[in-house]
Amino acid sequence: MAQPQRVVLPLQDVPENPFEVFVNTGDTVTAGQKVGTIGKAPEHIAVHSPIAGEVTAIIPMPHPLVHEVNSVRISADGTESQAPMQPFRDSGLSDVGEFFREKGIPLDYKYFATIATILVNATEFEPYLCSKERLILEETEKFSQGLTILLENSGADKLIIVVEKGKSSLVSVVRSLCNRIPAAVIEEVNQPLPDTIEAMIRQKALMRGIVKDKVTAIDRTIVIEPYIAVAVYDAFVLGIPFMEQLVTVAGSGIQTLQNMWIKIGTQLSDIIQQAGGNVSNVRRVTLGGPIMGRPQPMLDAPLIKKARGVFAAVALAFDEERKSRFYKRCACVRCGKCVDVCPARIPPNLIADLVEHKRFGEAEELGLYSCLECGLCYYVCPSIIPLVELLKLGKLNSKGRDSLLIFNSYRTLWT
Amino acid sequence: MEKKLIVSSPPYLRNGETAHCLMFDVFIAAVPICAVSVFFFGWYVLWIMLLSMATAKITEMLVQVFFFAPGFKFRPFLYNVLTNDDITIMDGSAAVTGMLLAFTLPPAVPFWIPVVGSAVAIVVGKHVFGGLGQNIFNPALVGRAFLLAAWPGIMTTWRSPAAGNAVDAVTTATPLAAMKMQGHTTPLVDLIAGNVGGCIGETSAVAILIGAAYLLYKGTITWHIPFSYIGTIFVLALVLGQDPVFHLFAGGLLLGAFYMATDVVTSPVTKSGRLVFGCGAGIITILIRQYGGYPEGVCYAILLMNALSPLIEKYTTRKFSQGQVAVPVVDRVLKNK
Numbered sequence: 001m002a003q004p005q006r007v008v009l010p011l012q013d014v015p016e017n018p019f020e021v022f023v024n025t026g027d028t029v030t031a032g033q034k035v036g037t038i039g040k041a042p043e044h045i046a047v048h049s050p051i052a053g054e055v056t057a058i059i060p061m062p063h064p065l066v067h068e069v070n071s072v073r074i075s076a077d078g079t080e081s082q083a084p085m086q087p088f089r090d091s092g093l094s095d096v097g098e099f100f101r102e103k104g105i106p107l108d109y110k111y112f113a114t115i116a117t118i119l120v121n122a123t124e125f126e127p128y129l130c131s132k133e134r135l136i137l138e139e140t141e142k143f144s145q146g147l148t149i150l151l152e153n154s155g156a157d158k159l160i161i162v163v164e165k166g167k168s169s170l171v172s173v174v175r176s177l178c179n180r181i182p183a184a185v186i187e188e189v190n191q192p193l194p195d196t197i198e199a200m201i202r203q204k205a206l207m208r209g210i211v212k213d214k215v216t217a218i219d220r221t222i223v224i225e226p227y228i229a230v231a232v233y234d235a236f237v238l239g240i241p242f243m244e245q246l247v248t249v250a251g252s253g254i255q256t257l258q259n260m261w262i263k264i265g266t267q268l269s270d271i272i273q274q275a276g277g278n279v280s281n282v283r284r285v286t287l288g289g290p291i292m293g294r295p296q297p298m299l300d301a302p303l304i305k306k307a308r309g310v311f312a313a314v315a316l317a318f319d320e321e322r323k324s325r326f327y328k329r330c331a332c333v334r335c336g337k338c339v340d341v342c343p344a345r346i347p348p349n350l351i352a353d354l355v356e357h358k359r360f361g362e363a364e365e366l367g368l369y370s371c372l373e374c375g376l377c378y379y380v381c382p383s384i385i386p387l388v389e390l391l392k393l394g395k396l397n398s399k400g401r402d403s404l405l406i407f408n409s410y411r412t413l414w415t
Numbered sequence: 416m417e418k419k420l421i422v423s424s425p426p427y428l429r430n431g432e433t434a435h436c437l438m439f440d441v442f443i444a445a446v447p448i449c450a451v452s453v454f455f456f457g458w459y460v461l462w463i464m465l466l467s468m469a470t471a472k473i474t475e476m477l478v479q480v481f482f483f484a485p486g487f488k489f490r491p492f493l494y495n496v497l498t499n500d501d502i503t504i505m506d507g508s509a510a511v512t513g514m515l516l517a518f519t520l521p522p523a524v525p526f527w528i529p530v531v532g533s534a535v536a537i538v539v540g541k542h543v544f545g546g547l548g549q550n551i552f553n554p555a556l557v558g559r560a561f562l563l564a565a566w567p568g569i570m571t572t573w574r575s576p577a578a579g580n581a582v583d584a585v586t587t588a589t590p591l592a593a594m595k596m597q598g599h600t601t602p603l604v605d606l607i608a609g610n611v612g613g614c615i616g617e618t619s620a621v622a623i624l625i626g627a628a629y630l631l632y633k634g635t636i637t638w639h640i641p642f643s644y645i646g647t648i649f650v651l652a653l654v655l656g657q658d659p660v661f662h663l664f665a666g667g668l669l670l671g672a673f674y675m676a677t678d679v680v681t682s683p684v685t686k687s688g689r690l691v692f693g694c695g696a697g698i699i700t701i702l703i704r705q706y707g708g709y710p711e712g713v714c715y716a717i718l719l720m721n722a723l724s725p726l727i728e729k730y731t732t733r734k735f736s737q738g739q740v741a742v743p744v745v746d747r748v749l750k751n752k
Contacts, residue, residue: 117749119748127428160748162748187748189744191744193744193748197742197745200740200742200745201745203740204740204741207738207739207740221749282420283420283421284420284421284427285420286425286427290425290426290428291426291427292425292426293425294425295420295422295423295424295425296422297419297420297422298420313427315421326433326435326506327433330503330506331546331547331548331549332548333434333437333508333547333548333679334548334680334682334684335679336637336679336683336684336685336689339684339686340637345733345742345744346733347684347685347732349684350728350732364735364737364738365735366732366733366735367741368735369738369740370739370741370742372742375426379426379428379429379430380430382432382433382434382436383548384429384433388424388426389424392424
């Protein structure tokens with residue numbers, strides 16, 4: 001994608017977060033220059049300007065996940081000036097985690113020092129999106145090098161790459177990669193895994209800690225997406241901070257569905273225009289795919305680091321007036337389709353029924369906390385029952401609600 | 416003014432299927448059965464089916480107008496019936512019940528039998544329990560069980576298919592009754608094609624299998640119940656020294672296995688529960704056929720298993736202790752050696 005004219009770089013995840021900013025309004029910045037940090041040192045993650053230009057404002061701006069947070073707005077000045085790139089051996093830092101924080105790579109640093117297993121989720125859960133697969137196929141060398149670097153520099157002794165059965169080209173590439181890295185194993189699954197499994201693993205550890213106070217090897221796992229391995233290679237060997245992301249732009253509001261390398265901080269309206277969409281036409285825009293993405297109330301919001309897709313749809317398909325009279329909620333006919341598709345193997349229809357009658361204890365017994373909030377049950381439900389919303393409601397109202405993570409935000413923490 | 420973006424809870428995609436699709440799939444699957452039964456028993460069976468479906472719809476409408484639609488306005492009547500949200504006659508479930516009931520009636524019943532049967536099926540089988548999705552027993556089988564208990568003579572007078580459209584009906588015996596009472600076996604070709612005495616929908620194995628293949632292809636039913644049901648019958652018939660193929664194609668086993676036992680409302684939602692459900696129905700069927708007084712046991716077997724279905728469901732769902740989080744696929748991936 002062409003160089004964006006302006007970018008918005010959020011300095012906070014939530015409005016209460018501390019942040020630091022190293023530039024002032026009116027300053028000139030170069031591409032790759034560190035403009036601030038999310039959080040204060042030592043628990044921080046650096047934010048870099050992806051374009052060369054001038055800082056026009058440091059004000060609260062729309063954020064894709066929360067309403068408004070303090071952000072740096074930068075306008076391009078047309079120059080191509082680059083900040084000096086420092087690989088790990090030139091940086092003078094001894095800790096790899098510290099180095100990755102300085103390069104702005106969104107890892108789960110709280111657990112990074114003590115991990116035993118790295119799980120790479122290479123299955124694509126969302127329809128329309130294919131950026132993970134393309135990234136692995138096109139940047140295979142960087143991907144495998146990045147994984148090796150992560151393995152060598154963390155405590156992990158095992159690397160599991162999860163791929164979906166039937167994606168033959170991906171499977172063959174990953175298999176040859178696993179032959180080269182001794183610690184890596186390939187795991188083929190029938191059904192793609194949703195992106196919330198990392199939150200699920202944390203939730204499990206948290207719950208077990210509350211009940212039994214014991215942490216097992218399975219809990220010491222971090223789940224990473226393929227783009228992190230590529231970013232790790234770029235940062236570690238070439239010294240490039242994480243400023244660019246392979247993003248699938250799709251949906252009925254887009255003229256040509258495509259994967260694009262997009263600078264972090266590009267506003268959604270610019271992305272949609274770049275992909276040939278009409279900004280005045282789209283009515284529903286999500287960051288992420290159409291099944292688990294985050295809905296966006298305004299197009300000023302920037303692209304953040306953990307987003308792999310932008311889904312923009314025009315209003316024809318979901319206008320309430322256009323729907324048939326039959327296209328509304330009716331009684332559960334117990335067809336069991338939600339049970340058949342659920343990746344967590346729980347009965348969503350029975351749990352939703354219990355939640356509606358406020359019987360949260362029984363819902364918990366049927367596996368309410370294991371719900372991955374992936375939305376497949378609503379996708380297949382012939383009675384159009386809002387199962388995902390009911391299950392989330394059950395989690396919010398149940399006894400252990402204080403210890404529950406918000407799944408859909410967890411994977412987007414540390415923008 | 417600039418239009419705003421729409422924000423709602425994800426997901427935004429649906430596969431577009433509604434509950435009506437499930438019902439109309441059953442109608443499409445029933446077309447071969449209707450055609451074969453009209454071919455063998457004459458046009459009168461079509462009237463039985465239409466009468467049964469119409470009665471089911473009208474009964475459901477009356478029940479809902481008087482008991483389940485509090486703000487119903489009677490004028491203009493038809494408009495209000497078609498547009499009221501509390502009246503669900505257009506969703507096809509009542510018509511499916513009526514049609515399945517008609518399939519279980521003998522071809523030469525008087526016209527009031529399907530009328531009474533459908534009314535009982537809808538009122539006692541369905542709305543007494545709270546309507547669609549709440550009923551314990553399969554409504555069509557409730558209707559048939561009621562008719563069989565109330566008018567056993569009419570319900571066991573079978574018309575010979577050889578008579579075709581002729582006015583003077585010739586009575587005959589069903590293959591199972593002939594086997595049980597006289598020890599007389601029916602040729603297998605007749606059993607498969609449907610050229611035997613029996614209920615409207617149950618005689619032709621070919622037509623039922625075509626419809627069942629469509630239902631399986633569309634995903635309206637899953638293979639668990641029919642195959643465990645039929646497999647159990649097959650194995651038990653072998654063990655008891657009977658002809659298993661005869662037991663498969665004679666009587667209402669195929670109709671019951673593919674259309675009645677797979678009724679989504681009254682069968683368990685878990686896959687393992689469905690297997691148990693089918694096995695149990697198979698055992699009860701073979702017990703009734705072999706040792707009971709009736710030649711046919713499918714109807715009562717399915718009704719008995721319907722009653723057990725909540726219990727099966729309770730014991731086949733995973734139980735979680737307090738605060739337990741477990742997703743099998745992730746655990747399996749992480750335990751990879």
